[in-house]
Structures are given as structure tokens and as C-alpha cells.
Amino acid sequence: MATLPAGVSAADFNAAITKFKAAVGEKHVFTSDEDVALYRDAYSPMWGTPQELLASAAVAPDTVEQVQAIVRAANEHKIPLYPISTGKNVGYGGSAPNLHGSVVLDLKRMNRILEVDDRRGFALVEPGVAYFDLYRHIQEKKLKVWIDCPDPGWGSLIGNSLDHGVGYTFGAFRDHFGSHCGMEVVLPNGEIMRTGMGALPGAKSWQDYKYGFGPYVDGLFGQGNFGIVTKMGFWLMPEPEAYQSGYVSVPKRHDIIALVDHVNYLEHIGLIGQPNYSSPLGRAQRNEPDLRALVGKAGGPSDEELDRFGAAKGIPSWEVELQFYGPAKTVAANWEYARERIGASIPGSTFRDGHSYRFPMTDEQKAAVEHKVAVGIPAMSIFSIGARSELNPSPTDGHLWFAPIIPKTGEAILESQRAFAKVYQEFGLNVGGIFQTPATWIYRAFVMIVGMPVSRSNKEINAKSMAAFKRVVEVAAEHGWAEYRSPPAFADLVADSYSYNDHALRRFNEQLKDAVDPNGIIAAGRGGIWPRHLRGGRKA
């Protein structure tokens, strides 16, 4: 056995493993090096170094009772557990723990779809249910609801939402934690708790009303370490009649400010789903050597220089794809309204129609949709970005997501582009830059996400990405921005930037942690929250 949790004796570890085997069956406890290696984070920036965060073993229950038995045994022997649902959190830590030597509690086998109601619009699922599974179920039963999926469809509704994951349709559904309703949790003492209306025996509305009565505690289980979620409800969107997208382009750098305000209005009043911003001028760099030279000049180009270049070539600075869902009539009218509103306000703005679909779609029609998640179809095509291709003949072995939240304004986009680009340039990383547009999954904020390269064979690449990551977190904090989610290697650093009033929030969380999980057995370090006996080892 290569790895033992720190401070745990071999005798205790072996005794716990014996109890885990008794609970779930020998076949579902993994202790061989070969099996445990499959829990490594495939995108770890610490791959193959002494700092890599490794599991000591894994145990895979099939029922809630088995989860309880595992938690009780872990408490008895003080074994740190790290729960995963489908374990596909690559870029944010994969299936590896925050605390080296933890036993991964792999919930993949608990994969039952317990209920889907297409009249009230919800699903109740277990942790191992992947987006692909729920989609198939809905299709087979011809239910009239859509799932809001993250880009990769192989992840789970529960794991994704518990990491505050995000998707692609309407704002209310894109926030996957925000659109959950009701949880069942195995607490660190092995007890089962249901939240919201689920606390009412015989409740008829567990998946309809979130808050029940009293404080709303669900938030503790997202990016937290207060329990193991064994069931969760999610609200689903009704299948609309039609989808139409339309593209709006604006010529100048500073037009992004008015553009974002209009698009925010359209979105917050409920007329559009996710807006997709991009930069035609940024894309033009590939074929415009003069533009590349301008961008690469010492100190970078001014906004006026870029505007002059764009005007001379007829290339707009910014574009946004607006996505309309609903009855065919109102979708068309809403697109017309958006054109009128933006056209009257931003000189030089131009418009073109995008895709148009009617639902339900045939299999052939679905196959022809490029961004399937925009119409609620889980897919894996996002890996087109990053996979080996003619343009990318030497792909990396993954990436670290740096995902800072900035305000939903054009000013914040322009400011953060330059602030982050400076750091990336300093470290020689080919990410971000002055044409970067925000990810817009989160309803009320932007995320200026970049993927920093990692390698399983070249430790220098990893060292550079880690150093850049550390620096960019600091730069973000200086500007009042911080990450919404983090790979375990940086969880302490990120948590450290949320330091208002001498870390009052973290101190509060850790007070709760001590009360709820005194032995610190659940996901130590997740969310930057450590049990008392491990606080000295904090990385930040």
C-alpha cells in the first residue's frame, strides 16, 4: 500500500478497510496500486511529484445504508473520506482528494433516477446519474422537459452542482446548484438528513419548495465538507416550441459597455437564454499579420489603434449570439425587438440570423446541431477545444481552470482583460488576452475563465502554470475579483482571498465543521475548510 492518510495507523486503516468490505462487498473496495491509480487527477499540475494529491483506497457503495456504514467506520477509525459522484471534475481536481491519503467514496454505482415529473418540472436522482443517463431516460419516456447540461455530458447532476457547476440554457437553470431543490445527506455521524420540505415526513413537495422552514442549510454541502449527498432534486425546463439565435456585432472596443447593458436587460427580463460573446477582431489575428504585429507591440495596442484597424478592415470588435427560446411567434418577435433596441443605440451595430430549430427534434436534426447543450442535449464535443487536431498537433495533457468572477459589465471585461493578460504574458502563457470575452453561464456575473496547460511528462509546464495561477489569483484579489471554483491545489489560496474581517467567513465555516464533523472525516480541505487537527497544514 503506497499511501496512508497522515496520522492514521496501518492497523486502523486496515480495520476500516475490513469494515468497508463488509459493508459493500470485497469487489467494491479498491486497494491495489493499479486500481487506486485510477482515482488520480488526470489533469493534476502536480502529476508525478511528491505534492500530488493521491487517494489511499476507494470504496464504492450502492445504497444509502452502505454510505452510512462507511461513514460510521470512518469515524471510528478517523479515516478521511472524499466523496465523488461521477468523478469527472477534470480541470478542477478530477476524482482526487484535497487531502492526500483520503479514501475516495465513489458514488458512481448509486445511479438511480428516482423520479422525473414533467408537469411540475423536476427530477430526483442519485449521485451516479450522469447527464447522459437522465437525458436518455427523458427521451425514452417522451417527457416534455429539458435538462440544463454542462459542456461534458458524462458528469453527474449532483457532482456538478455540488461544485457550483454551470450550463447553457436559461439563467435560472444554468446555475446548477441554484436550480436544485431538496437534498438527502448522510451527515458525518452517519445520520440521514433531508433538507427543505424533505424534513417533513410524507412531504408532497420536496422538489417544489426549497426552503421548508427555518435556515436554509443546503449551501453547506456545495463546495463544502459537511456531509455526503445521496439524493438531490433538480428543476427542469419545459421543452419549448422553438429556438432561434441571432448575432449582433458592434464595431468599437468600448461598444462592449453598451452592448453588455442591452444584453443584460434582455436576459434579466427573461427574453433570452445564455448570451455568447466573442471577438471577430480577435479571431482575425489568424489571417492578419499586421494585426498580430499591432497586438504584440511593446505595451500592447491602445483601444483607439484597435478601433482604427477594425474600421479600416471592416472587422467588428465584438459579437454576441443571442438565444431565444419559446413559442415560435414570440421568439421571432423577441429577436426583432433586440435588433431594434440595440440598433437604435449603438452606431454601426449589425445583425444576422443564427440557427433556428423546432422541438421535438428528430435524431438527424439533433446530430446537425453544433452546440448541443444550448438545446438541452448532453454531448462531449467541447473536447474539440484542446484535442489533437491539425491546428493543434501537440495537445497538452489537460488544463487547470482559472475561473474568476467579475461584474457583468463591459467596463469589467475591458479592465480584467488587460489586468490578466499582463500576468499571462509575464509567464509566457498563450491564454486570455485583450480580445478575451467572458463565460456567461452564471446568471448575474461573468467568468473570465482560462485553461492553463498541464503535462504528465513535462514538469516545467506544470510549474509555470502553477506559478502563473498563484500570481493571477493575487492580481484578481487586488481588483476585487476572485474565483468561483478551484482545483484542490489552489483551494487554500482562493479561500484565503475571501478574507473580509480577518477571515470571518472561513472561521465561521470551521466552527461549524468542528461541531458537525469533529473527527474531520469528510472531504478535509474542500472549500478551504480544514478540520481542527489539520489547520496548521493549510497551503496558503
Add this chain to the structure above:
Amino acid sequence: MKMRVLALFALMGIATTGFAAAPGKAQQIAEGEKLYKYWCSGCHGPGIGQNGAPYLPGETALRAKYKGAVPGLLHERTDLTPEFVKLFVRQGITIMPFFRKTEIDDQQLDAIAAYLTRNSKTK
């Protein structure tokens, strides 16, 4: 039960090597095809990719790697061996991570390998 049936199929497969796939082998291949479609075809199946990519990422990658020497779609290949298939599933490659045994267990991996090597000249 499942174990015994599979063992039986394996025996039958061995007994008929060199002939058309035996029923046991055929069943394993059919099972492998189902598993392949579930676990692999999201990237390695036919279909379009994102950002204008004409193929899904797995096919794009293998086309770029082999430059037409072998088909870009794994299920059309005739040069794969079971060991080769298993190596990539358990070790991953570039941005493709490896798969845990709770996702694809060893028997299921054998079935996927059987499916992908069903037309292989070297087995």
C-alpha cells in the same frame, strides 16, 4: 451468474477460434458495442465537433495523429489489439482521462476490447 455465463462464453470462443465468432463471443462483442456507444462514442463516434470542427474530438485527434494511415473512427479500425484498447482506457492520453473500474469494470473492458478488435487481423 454473470461470471459463469461469461466464463462459458470465453470457453466457447476459444473452442471456435478461426471460425465465425461463436455465440459467446458474439454476445460479448454486442455487449462491447453497447458499452462503447455509452462510454466512448461521445468523443470517438461519428458526428460533428464544436467551433466548426467537422468531426468529434476523438476522430479529429486520430485523423491528425495517423494522417489517414488508419480510419479516424476506432470502430472502423482493423489493426487494434485488446491490450492496446485497454491501455488507453486505463491510462488515458493527452486530454482523455482514464476510466475507473466503477465506470468500466475489467469484464466490461474486455467486452469493449472484443468489439473494437472484432475485425482485427492480429488478435
